[in-house]
Amino acid sequence: MRGMSAGAPRTFVGRAGPLTQLHEAWAAAQKGGPVTVLVRGEAGIGKSALVRRFVEESGVTQVFRGTCLQLAEDSASFLPFVAIMRDIVRGRPDGIASLVSAQALGHLAFLLPDLGETPGWDDHARVRLLESVLALVARLAADAPVVLVVEDVHWADPSTADLLAHLVANLPAGPVLLVLTARPPLPNQRTAALPADLAGAPDVVTVDLEPLDPIETQDLAAARGERDPGRVGAVHARSGGNPLHAHALLDSGGRGDAEHLLKQLAVPVEGLPAAARRLVHVLAVAGHPVRQPLLTTVSGLSGAALDAAAAHAAGIIDIGPPDAGGAEYRFRHPLVQEAVYRLHVLPGERTRLHARFAEAIEADPALSPPIACYAPSETARHWLAAGEPARAAAATWRSAQDGRDLLSHAEQRLAELRRLITLWPRIPDAERVVGVPWPQVLLAAVEAADDSGEPDLGMELAAQALAEARRRGAAEVAGAVRLRQAAMRRGLGLPGVRDDLRVGVEQAPVSGALRSRLLAAVAREHAIDGEWARAAETAALAERLAADAGDARAVAAAAVVRAGVATDPVRAAPLRARAAALAVEARAPDLAVLVTVDEAVLLRRVDRVADAVEAARTALEAANNAGVGRSVGARIGALLAAGLVDLGQWDDALDVLEPFQRLGHGRVDGWLLAAPRTHALAARGQLAGPAYEDVPAAGPAPGLPADVPEALAARDRLPLLHAVATAHLARGRVAEAAAALRPAFVPVVLAAAPEYAWPLLALAAELVALRRGRRPEPDDEPAVRRALAELPVLGTVQRAHRATALRALTERADAGTAREAELAAWEDSPLPLPLGWALLRAGEAALVRRDRAVAAERLARAGEIATELGAAPLAEAVGAAVRRGRLPVEAAPAATATPLAGLTAREQDVLRLLAEGLTNRQIAARLFLSPKTASAHVSRILLKLDAATRGEAAAIARRLGL
Template sequence: MELWERTSVLDVLDDLLRGSSGGGRIALVAGEAGLGKSSLVTEFARRCGTRARVLWGGCDRMVTPRALGPLHDIGRQTGGLLADRLNAYGAQEEIFTAFLDELTGPRQRPRPVVVVEDAHWADGATLDWLAFLGRRIGRLSALLVVTYRDDEVGVEHPLRGTLASLPSTIVRRVTLPPLSEACVAEQARRMGRDAGTIHRLTGGNPLLVTELLKTDGDAVPGAVQDLILDRLRALPSPARELAQLVAVIPTRADAAIVASASELVDLCIGAGVLVPAGDGVSYRHELLRNAVEDSLSPARRASLHQRALGILSQVTGIDPSRLVHHARLAGDSAAVLRHARTAGADAARQGAHREAAAHYQAAAATADRLPEPQRAELLEAYAVEAHLTGLYKEGLQARQTALAIREALGQPEEAGENLRWISRLAWLTGRATLAWETAARAVTLLEAGPPSRRLAMAYSNQSQLYMLAYKFDQAVTWGERARELAERLGDLDTAIHVTINVNTARLADGDTDAWTAMEQTHERAAAHGFFEHGARALSNLGNIAADELAQYAAAASPIDRVLEYAKRHDLDGWIHHILGTRARIRMERGDWSGALADADAALRRMGLLGVGAVWPLIVRGRIQAAGGHPEALSTLDEAARQAAGIRDAQFVLPVAAARSEYFLWYGDTERAQEEARRGLALALSVSRQPFVIGRIAYALWRAGGTDPLPATIAAPYQMMITGDWDGAAKEWARRGAVFLRAKALSGGDRSAAVEALRILDGLGATVAAEHLRAELRVRGLSRIPRGPRRATAANVAGLTARQVDVLALLADGLSNAQIAQRLTLSAKTVEHHVSAVLQKLGVANRAQAAAAAHRMNLQEGEAGRQGDPR
């Protein structure tokens, strides 16, 4: 097959293959649908000939992706140990090790080329495998080629984190461009077609160019749907029905689907509707298959899915996730229940937690058909995966239902386990009373039976609740009880869990040796496959460093590490917590656009629910308040409502400090004192951490409160209160706290105050800066610099005035060309401005930028001011 304008890219792949003899290489082939990624790698594989052994796998577009889909494809090619491990649904480590053994086989084998197609549809376990392979391929003589649609991989797409984790020194990114106008014109000329029309309709997309040029006559269809549907209508009815059946099967139809219809297959291939694919058939491209599938009526589509389900369920060794896909779209609830439990268990074993949760959720919808013990087991399995993927409310409901079943069946051990899980999920959803009640019930119920791992974990859960409530002595006491029982039973899972509790309590209480212990616990958890524990160890380390120790620079490293770790291990339930922590670290360090991007991403993932929402709301509310956003108070009100449900001081106190700060800036000093005074009373009743007490004590003093302040205030806060602004500023600088340094400098002489204003103006903190300017005038300081012009100061994302202009028009829906015309700029300059705006706002596309503009009140640009009579 002739490939147009792809010679240079094929040469790049060929160079990488040659270079892989001295160590592995990775090629990331990106482009929109229809640009020829599959054709490119197919041609490359052909050119490899005997030089390489090509192992080929693909990801499918299914309701719930199949776990390790590409590896299953490769396992069918290789057979041997890899196939055995996959067919037995072995643990991730076993499967990945078997794959490495396959790559490092006998020396006489040709060099391996591993192709993974359509990685934008990859499941979590496949992303784990890619990350695993990426970290090791540099030591192998192999080439990994990954194709994906870059226009479908946004900022939060799981693939983005995986690609970022690949070693940059061996990665080559290859982006396929559309065909040039000259190329399209040449192909159109050969076929006697109008070049301008072809290019205008296709944009240089090779698939569309090819399909349009294959049509007969002078009339050119306006869309790809017309192309394939016209060919479909020309087929005899039986062949058309076969093509429609193939259209509801992602990627390709197996031999079993078309085994008894060889003549019809030939008709479809001859008409250009289908193409041979392995031992079956497929559409030339997913765009074409989607077009046919979308053209079917809902009833017809469901009927075809039912037919595919009937055929594939008879195939030995079929991936159960494929059966679930067809069962769900056929509306066959009995088949969903039957196959989704198997698919969920397989996905969970392979570390694909998002997919496992989706399968179990589908099965749970009709779980009342099962006998009660099996129904409880299904709900409990679903709750575990829901917890790992952040579906806390759903997991809590599943556990509560399972508890009722276990109690009715008279199963105290299982009931106790459910009570412990309910406690954890209730805390995560902001239901503190339920969390403490069920934690105590779990211990009481399980202590009535023999010593068990469930009892050890119930003890550890109590330790964790006390640790989270700043009751560190009780946390250690319960922790020691859990550790002793876990070690006696050989329960490594609980032993690691409780070690994290105890060391978190020690570190928050000032024992700096616990930092190293937490790092070691993370490594131990990861080495033994307890990936959630590994995430919690690093996450707690970053949280304590930021909150209780105020070491913002030091906190950044473990948080950045754990974010990549959580993405790599498909721990969605942790990602929004980590983003909330990173948001507050970034805010204190002066990266407000990054802080807002993290806060917004966390809230998009979690919504306004419990623990995961509090810190993102605090960060968003403080930045909104500093920049004069009208929604600031309502954001902080919501943060207060969420924190009240949790009750723990670690959430209530930062909200109180943020609200006191808001009322101070907006002139209500009485309310500012009230918020801080109430917070200080709580802090003194539950905490002995100097920075926890110092943060709220400083807020009270700053609001004009004359209350006696406790002696247990951290040094930099104490220095700010006693007037040692220079010492405080230096200490905050050492800790990486840009915003707190500005607050310290604001209490100094003129040069210090000017520096504070420079920081605040640079952050876009217009209200905070104007409040400081008013204070300086009262203090009698002269020659205080004015703030920046409103167009820049009105935003908190660090945009220039011209970027604000561009964003205003972008938010109105104007194209780059229209923006260029309106602002008298070149299209290229506008393109650069738009790119900078997206980067500063931390968003992936124009729609998200427009939404951020309206949300943060950033849309006041020169274009908007032209019609302002003021």
């Protein structure tokens, strides 16, 4: 049996149901459909024991196992998959080179360097690694059924979380079972959302392990020779039905306070021979599985002595089969490891063993787990525990710096740098010891905080870094900090962006990479404000300076800006291709992502909405794959969702927005995410329901600012003003809506982002029309008319918004002609909802001139659009017009306002296909969705229908007539 440690738990009771679930999932997987199982339960409840028993009973020959470690959250990337790769290599004498392509083998070397040289970073390195893992699993499954086990996913590092999510969503067709175990997440745990997301996915079978009941505890006690009902009852009460605690209580005679339980977990160690105790103590200090060479170096045990010690400790530790690096030793349960470390390893011994681990790994990094960037962080952990902050700090800095060139997340670098900042005051002559000036450490932390999507922390660190840079006269550091600070100000909606850049340019040397990067940021600011010529000129200068300095990243950054400021998609294409190639060459994933983001922005600006949506979707995927999704993903998600809302794909837009609600992001990014959600809900007529009753009467919708800061760029400010006005109008607050739009009537602001200016102007004109005849008369009309005359029109959608604005401002005598012009303009656009409203108004105009046939045709089309989109306000307006005109037209059904069984239109589509027996992947293919999006829809459908299974949901669908 490959990849699993031998040995059964001492007693296995009370798990017949969960064990059956695992066997049923395995049977389903063997029929050719990949299955994921999530086993959940508290520490000691028996998750690992259940998985081991299943593996023993299943007879599977290809089972590979990895474990997430608590220490890994701040250090190693992909840690459990390193163990899985080693299991795979160990289980195949011919290795894996024959299973995958040479390119895939190179990418798998990021996980296991023994496989050869990695190809280095490019803009698809992370996704190629994920796809290479999938390809390997598929090839293994072609030989024989495969079980992959990843334990303790509540401790998954960010990179592991990405790979797990990718595996769950894209497991290859074939006999593959992915088994994950998890504890309930801890408060504020960064990866806490992962088990919750997995548990909510319809394609994941969730197995919840409950505490043993009294009868099951009695069976466990009987197997241990305890049959006294009174003592067994006390054990059950004090253990809470936790099997591991019950074992400890039975060993102790029934005492049950928490500290005593911990002591009892470590009792078996007390009777071990000296060598076996030493082996167990060394493993406890290691904190994770240890291979034989490192264990021998630290413990001094080798050969027959190590074998004898391991045999005596067989009930406490497991030993995996050997590979080229030796056998691996691990505790059978992490709680036992904790108990031994806290209660058996005395402080002096603890210090000595931590120091020996650090010395051994520093002397030979190959002794550490074979994962890139792991040895420095491992030595840092041990030196810190050994009371050696200076040596810990030096190792921490090496680990943080090495992580830049690997596929680790910025969050991991930030955690290490924050630890280093904490250590710094404790170290005499820290700069000499660590080998880097203090301002440079602070700058690295500022950059990591910005990259991790924590701008508030980044601003605090930036203030500290600037103070130190001024005190030291470190102009280069100060300029680099101001560059990052300007970007964070932009994300937080704070003033001073241009001031930061201006001061940075003034203080930077007249040539060099830093000045180039600052000028590139200045060029981007010019572009944001619509100063295209100045932006292009400044970006070109930045690129020349970068090339002269020989800084590949600075060259790429300037090239990205040059491509981003191009105003024509055709002319921009070669510039984008060159910028992307330079970003790859510079190993700058964040810049590579920006290339595609800028493409989406440009396509939206020139009215190619559908193309902009696809570009934004590509950019979001690239950001996640490059590990920068947290820092830039929210803004891309907002851009993608806004395009989907325009196209009437509201369910898809809300699907895009939903994951970001659990992530931390800057204030402006949060507002931008709320804007498309506001528009989608307003279009559905869902913005004034019970969920919004707690919104203050003077405020907009949840997530939007009450006051949009003037410091925001037009590209951010205009959509936010539009969303705020839309929220007010949806709740009947016309005057507040009009007031919200007034700050936008600045020509330079409107011209900087016409793609957002035109829909805002159309709404402003509608508000002028709504307020006519009211006292006091609105004073917005002159400003709106002036903007309509001055703002350029770049495409059919903008032309149609202009037609809507002109129609709204037209006097009643010319209303019919204006409505016909508006309808003609929207007929040429891809946006369905504005077309529906234009059809309604043109139909009403036809009624006025008594052209009933034309009115009926237009209102019927408007009703069809309302029904298809689920646009309740439009449906109600169409129905009212039909009734007023007494037309022989079936109005949009009332169900549009309240979707069937509470389901959205897209969810009804998914439910129909689910009722046909289609899998999530088949549903995704039929509706042109991603498998993950289809799974999310099915999950929400089950929740809304209160259905326990897909079959039950299908039965409900048939009863509803779907």
